[in-house]
Amino acid sequence: MADYMSMEHLKFLLHEVHGIDEVVKLDRFKDFDKDSIDMLLDSAKSWADQEWYPYFREMDEKPVYYKDGKVYSHPQLKTILKQAGENGWIGTYFDHKDGGMQMPHTLSLATDHIFESANNNLKGYLGLTAGSAYLIVSYGAEALTAKYVPLMLSGEWSGTMCLTEPQAGSSLSDIKTTAIPQADGSYKIKGQKIFISGGDHQASDNFVHLVLARIEGAPAGTKGISLFVVPKQMPQDDGTLKDNDVITAGDFQKLGQRGYSTVHLVFGENEGCVGELIGEANKGLKYMFQMMNGARLAVGVSAASTATAAYYASLQYAKERPQGRRMESGGRKNVNEEQTLIINHADVRRMLFLQKAIVEGAMSLLIEAAKYSDMAEQGPEEHRQENHQLLELLTPIAKTYPSEKGKTAIDNGLQVLGGYGFCTDFVLQQYYRDIRIMSIYEGTTGIQSQDLLGRKVTMDNGASLQLLMGKITEVMNDAQNYDELKPYAKQLKERLDDVQTALTKLIPIAMKGDHELFLMDASIFMRMMSNVVIAYQWLKMAVVAKTALVTGNGSMDAKFYESKIHTMKFYFKYELTEVTSCLETLMSDEVLTLVDEEIEILV
């Protein structure tokens, strides 16, 4: 079995860096302790080794296809859904009463990392089923929960989220799917949805679609959107299923994630599609955002995990492939020597450390975000608000950083293999294709960046950002205990000041109300801010590693901790430096990307 992720790094993050023990101390999670967490992780890994990873390449080579109104996916999907249902891997964070494992999000996200690293084409099917079921549990009537959720958590039925329409894309205000109230309290649904992940396949008996639609006469824009449960087949009182006029019109053929279906659905073409309202009318988008926020973190995990697997594939190659020789004094190479392994070439090492710095940093951020989510929901009342604010602030970053920098990581992984990296005999090209969707899923990087700068940074007068600065300051203070780490704390402080400098320029523009100008370079601000946040993760890991080395109290070996400190230094030298460029761009007074009304000079 090839390595595709590091259990050591994952356990280090959970136990030593982010203190999952604080989470499992909470009442809701009292079934868990360090041992049971590790056992659960190990059992996830063992399942992933046996049932997920071996099918990863095959699912790409024999992609999902559409024929005669049906979508055909790889047969392993049925096995995975069945086993996941039997062993509780769908309802991980659900209440025991709803048939869940009542796991903390922190732990659930950690197991997701294992599955996504093993096979990023499969996890989405489970994740969307869980997400949609959780939304029904959270906002739907009890009858809806009883009707749908048990069969979703058992892996028999699948769930989806249906937002995008052909004419609207990211612009949800323009959704046109309609819902007409019926005498029995249900609604007639009519419309089309595209890009529905996991929206159809032969491995489930039924599909529970959560559909955004507009009730007749609802206000324009997002204020008039409601959320409906629209099953592919409607469960009848007698336990049978009745066709609900949901037609699968096609499956999109894609660059990557070719084992994951992406369908085009047509609701109510024959006027026979019935939906059931979730919660109150016109509050659909609010409800959907519970699932959406979870989905954004899930995309971050998928991206970070895909890049993790690519890192290990390229590391393994670099450790096995001899080529060329190290340079001697004067730049000469002794051709009579045996060839060296390519891991010994500086530029190859740079490409490997870059991958490591990106993927391990990204996973650290994701675990931290998941912990804020647990603490916001279950932690001490007096801190819930601030944990929620931190989660809100970090969500767009935790989605975007792994998606964007994950591409860079895999690009470097492929390059390590040279010509072989470009060949389909090697797996790197699949990771390269698979990850490309992550910066588009669930709100593109452009949209995440507007969310970060336009909403999250400014909300509550910047309180969330202040909370984050506080967290970072704590870590910088901890770093002061070690001479080796002091220079990095100083460097991080300077980069934090850069973020502040940029905001001091940008916020007054927002105050004046010129939001187009304010948000013009939001994606550059995202690049800057996410870079600083990952540097904070690295300094945090380095402090923990250094402490373990000094005290001898860590559970890993010295090489492991040395590697963390070294990679932190790598990050600061090669990646954090990007912040300076971003600042330069943001401080420029030139306005070059807003439309000039007179002529279109983009030719």
Next chain:
Amino acid sequence: MADYMSMEHLKFLLHEVHGIDEVVKLDRFKDFDKDSIDMLLDSAKSWADQEWYPYFREMDEKPVYYKDGKVYSHPQLKTILKQAGENGWIGTYFDHKDGGMQMPHTLSLATDHIFESANNNLKGYLGLTAGSAYLIVSYGAEALTAKYVPLMLSGEWSGTMCLTEPQAGSSLSDIKTTAIPQADGSYKIKGQKIFISGGDHQASDNFVHLVLARIEGAPAGTKGISLFVVPKQMPQDDGTLKDNDVITAGDFQKLGQRGYSTVHLVFGENEGCVGELIGEANKGLKYMFQMMNGARLAVGVSAASTATAAYYASLQYAKERPQGRRMESGGRKNVNEEQTLIINHADVRRMLFLQKAIVEGAMSLLIEAAKYSDMAEQGPEEHRQENHQLLELLTPIAKTYPSEKGKTAIDNGLQVLGGYGFCTDFVLQQYYRDIRIMSIYEGTTGIQSQDLLGRKVTMDNGASLQLLMGKITEVMNDAQNYDELKPYAKQLKERLDDVQTALTKLIPIAMKGDHELFLMDASIFMRMMSNVVIAYQWLKMAVVAKTALVTGNGSMDAKFYESKIHTMKFYFKYELTEVTSCLETLMSDEVLTLVDEEIEILV
């Protein structure tokens, strides 16, 4: 016919920015003038429109395949080879006496841009045939030229370059293919070569392989490599062809350029493979580098052209796709308004301008390099040396910048299309895959970077770099004539000083002989230097555009010139800023990527 490149930009570069008139004044090129150049470009475009572009997607969807010892490519390849042979498009820069068009490299590269933009899966077949024939003409005996070259230029036979072997990869010192001298002056060849582009297909009657091999008893390393012509079928005196024991063992299936064959060849498995020595023994690598340097520029053109075509595909989409609304004061959007075109969103405009800045800047650099090549070969004697030095210095940059930043450009192009960009119904995903090989072909980015910093920048005591600085200074001086351009000249000057600062740190390390340390971050230096060189191209274009606007003497309309100046400003705000980060990295004293002999901490 969709736009896939801009004839206006190409003519602007040739006539207004880089003064091809100076080239065609030279005796060798006296058949050419502005009108005939434009006619030639237009006829290339018209051929590309009709015969190249329409087959681009199909060649990807029905890729080259291997069956029973043979390689099958798309049938259009045969048409292209035939028409290219008939119309002189293979031997563009060859002498009239050798059956060529005697075109300047500058013009030939310009036509390559048209073909590569139309279909990057086809041009390589012609380019390698031309390159290998040119090498035979340049270094081979007259009899070899007579035997091979006419049928290569007519498109009947194809040529290849055979360097890579499975155990050697980029390390040419480790080539093992052997050549055993025979009584008749020929050599028996035995060995394997992999990744041979265009190395076999059904559209040619014969293949003329140029093979690097080691004559029995030759010195170790690159000093013992000789170059041989090894045809797939050996032409006999009676005009027939005799099988030459060159076996096609397979065709590599690839991420992209799936219409371009990449074969595995086995020479002399049955002891029946004969090769003919080119020039002198043990000088093979020197000869091969004539072809290699040309091939590096050709890869740069292919990368820049692939990204150009992607730019136009995404621009067209952005001009046609309505979605969302522009922000009004206070960040609100009026949902009762009609949707706007996505080209009007700031972040989409940023992604489009970024692509434009990269692809047009890259093409400008490539044309400049080609002009140095013409002036070095045909220009006034007293300047040939310096033109050669400039060409040598710019070659690794002209190969690497388009390959590396072309990926970024296409990544942004795909993002402009959102979810559709990831779908195979749209072409962006093909460009995204195709370009990925460019930073690996003909020396990876790591190798180009070592060449740039380790050889080109330091050669002749830095004389080449001084020459380039002189060229850049001229443009900065010209920019001083216009208030609008002054700030950019100043900015470029500062970034040039940054390059100098980095070298002031790095060169003494080389002087001390610690080459591994010196070249450790060569790829960061490449990023910095190529960025500055492209900024110089943009300032040069802006000066020409501004002059045309002020004098009214330009041949394009005002919008065209305004667009150049605007894109220059964009480049300086969003791209040139990267230099600062690179400098920060290069000035760091940390050594993090050289092997620590004691333990391997890369885990």
